Amino acid sequence: MAENILKCFPHTTSPFIASAPMFGFSDAGLATAVTKAGGFGFIGGGFLFQTGSSQLTALDTQLTNARSILGLTDEQPLPLGVGLITFQPDGLIENVIPILQKHRVAAIWLSFPQAEADHLPIIRAIRQTQRVSGWETRIFSQVGNIAAAKEAIQQKVDGLVIQGTDAGGHQWAQGASLISLLPEVRDLLLETGNTTTAVLAAGGIVDGRGCVAALGLGADGIVMGTRFVATSECPAPSEIKQTILSTTDGGVSTVKTTRHDVFQSTDVFPRRYDGRAVVGMNYRDSEEGVSDEEIIRRHNEARAAGDDRRRTVWAGTSVGSIKAVVPVEDLIKTTQQEVRAILERVKAGL
Ligand SMILES: Cc1cc2nc3c(=O)[nH]c(=O)nc-3n(C[C@H](O)[C@H](O)[C@H](O)COP(=O)(O)O)c2cc1C
Incomplete structure (x- = not known):
C-alpha cells in the first residue's frame, strides 16, 4: 500500500x-x-x-x-x-x-x-x-x-x-x-x-x-x-486546550513516565509502556516527596469537587509550538x- x-x-x-x-x-x-x-x-x-x-x-x-x-x-x-x-x-x-x-x-x-x-x-x-x-x-x-x-x-x-x-x-x-x-x-x-x-x-x-x-x-x-x-x-x-496553548519547552514541561497513570488510578498498562503528559500538580507533589496515596487522594478530591487542575494533560514534546485552537x-x-x-x-x- x-x-x-x-x-x-x-x-x-x-x-x-x-x-x-x-x-x-x-x-x-x-x-x-x-x-x-x-x-x-x-x-x-x-x-x-x-x-x-x-x-x-x-x-x-x-x-x-x-x-x-x-x-x-x-x-x-x-x-x-x-x-x-x-x-x-x-x-x-x-x-x-x-x-x-x-x-x-x-x-x-x-x-x-x-x-x-x-x-x-x-x-x-x-x-x-x-x-x-x-x-x-x-x-x-x-x-x-x-x-x-x-x-x-x-x-x-x-x-x-x-x-x-x-x-x-x-x-x-x-x-x-x-x-x-x-x-x-x-x-x-x-x-x-x-x-x-x-x-x-x-x-x-x-x-x-x-x-x-x-x-x-x-x-x-x-x-x-x-x-x-x-x-x-x-x-x-477547554482547560485542556488552554494548558496545551500555554505550555512551552516540551522537553522540560512534559514528562514520560508511568507515574501519570498511578496518580489518576489508571495504572493498567503493561510495564513496557509509559505515557507523556504535561508536568502538573500531581507530578510536582511527587517530586516534593508527597506519597502516592496522598496524591491519589488529592486527585480524587479535586475531581469530585469539579476542579480539573489535577487532570492529566497528555501531550507531546512539540506542545510549545501549538499557539492557537484552530x-x-x-x-x-x-x-x-x-x-x-x-x-x-x-x-x-x-
Ligand atoms: C490525548 C492523547 C490520547 C491518546 N490516546 C491514544 C489511544 O487511545 N490509543 C493510541 O493508540 N494512542 C493514543 N495516543 C497516542 C497517539 O496515537 C500518537 O502516537 C501520539 O499522539 C503522537 O504524538 P503527538 O501527540 O506528539 O502528535 C494518545 C495521544 C494523546 C496526546
Missing part, C-alpha cells in the same frame, strides 16, 4: 495526514472533520471489549454518528478508522470486529498489546471476516521500536505507525525519537524488497515542518495527536501548504 496510501483512501489529499485515535477525545465529530478536510480520521475505540462493556455500545454509536455526519447510507463504507488498545483483548474478536465490519470502517489501528504475538489472532480474524464479507479495510499497527516493527511486518499488516518518544500519550517505555526510528524501519523494508507496507510517522509533529522532516526520514504520511486536541472540533475540555480544516490545509512551501524553498536553495 505504501506508494498508494492516497489511492487506498481516495478522499485523502497529499501529503497524507491522519488524526490519532485518542480514546475519549477522538470522537465522530473530530474524525469526520479530519476526513472531510482530506485527512484520515481515527476514532478512539477503547480498551474494554468484554460482552456488556459500555465501550462497545459507545463505539457503535460513534460510528453511527459518523455515518450520519458524512451523510452515508448503511451500505456505504465509512472513510475513517478505529483505534483499539489491545493489552486486554478479551472479547475483541467476538464483539468489536462485527461492529467494525457492520460499519465497514476503512482502517483499524492496533496498539499496546501485552506481546506483539497477541495481534496475530486479531489480524487473522479481521482478514477472515474480510474474505467472507468483501469488506475492504486496512490494518495498521502502532510500534515504537524495531523489534515490534519487524513482528508487525511479519504479521502482514498494511501499515506501520512508527511512534517516536516525543509523542503525547501512551508509548513504549523504551524507544527512540522518529529521527532514529524511521530510517531504520525504512531500511528494513527496502532490504526485504517490501514496497507494500505503508509507514506513518507519529510523535511530536504539529505542523508542516515536522511533516517534511518525517517524509524526509522515510514516512509515507503522518499522524498528529496533541495538535488535533487543540482544534475546535476536539471534544476535550478548525480542523485550517490545520490540515495549512500543514499541507507549509509542506509544499518548505520543499520549494529547500529545493531553491540546493
Whole structure:
C-alpha cells in the first residue's frame, strides 16, 4: 500500500495526514472533520471489549454518528478508522470486529498489546471476516521500536505507525525519537524488497515542518495527536486546550513516565509502556516527596469537587509550538501548504 496510501483512501489529499485515535477525545465529530478536510480520521475505540462493556455500545454509536455526519447510507463504507488498545483483548474478536465490519470502517489501528504475538489472532480474524464479507479495510499497527516493527511486518499488516518518544500519550517505555526510528524501519523494508507496507510517522509533529522532516526520514504520511486536541472540533475540555496553548519547552514541561497513570488510578498498562503528559500538580507533589496515596487522594478530591487542575494533560514534546485552537480544516490545509512551501524553498536553495 505504501506508494498508494492516497489511492487506498481516495478522499485523502497529499501529503497524507491522519488524526490519532485518542480514546475519549477522538470522537465522530473530530474524525469526520479530519476526513472531510482530506485527512484520515481515527476514532478512539477503547480498551474494554468484554460482552456488556459500555465501550462497545459507545463505539457503535460513534460510528453511527459518523455515518450520519458524512451523510452515508448503511451500505456505504465509512472513510475513517478505529483505534483499539489491545493489552486486554478479551472479547475483541467476538464483539468489536462485527461492529467494525457492520460499519465497514476503512482502517483499524492496533496498539499496546501485552506481546506483539497477541495481534496475530486479531489480524487473522479481521482478514477472515474480510474474505467472507468483501469488506475492504486496512490494518495498521502502532510500534515504537524495531523489534515490534519487524513482528508487525511479519504479521502482514498494511501499515506501520512508527511512534517516536516525543509523542503525547501512551508509548513504549523504551524507544527512540522518529529521527532514529524511521530510517531504520525504512531500511528494513527496502532490504526485504517490501514496497507494500505503508509507514506513518507519529510523535511530536504539529505542523508542516515536522511533516517534511518525517517524509524526509522515510514516512509515507503522518499522524498528529496533541495538535488535533487543540482544534475546535476536539471534544476535550477547554482547560485542556488552554494548558496545551500555554505550555512551552516540551522537553522540560512534559514528562514520560508511568507515574501519570498511578496518580489518576489508571495504572493498567503493561510495564513496557509509559505515557507523556504535561508536568502538573500531581507530578510536582511527587517530586516534593508527597506519597502516592496522598496524591491519589488529592486527585480524587479535586475531581469530585469539579476542579480539573489535577487532570492529566497528555501531550507531546512539540506542545510549545501549538499557539492557537484552530478548525480542523485550517490545520490540515495549512500543514499541507507549509509542506509544499518548505520543499520549494529547500529545493531553491540546493
Ligand atoms: C490525548 C492523547 C490520547 C491518546 N490516546 C491514544 C489511544 O487511545 N490509543 C493510541 O493508540 N494512542 C493514543 N495516543 C497516542 C497517539 O496515537 C500518537 O502516537 C501520539 O499522539 C503522537 O504524538 P503527538 O501527540 O506528539 O502528535 C494518545 C495521544 C494523546 C496526546
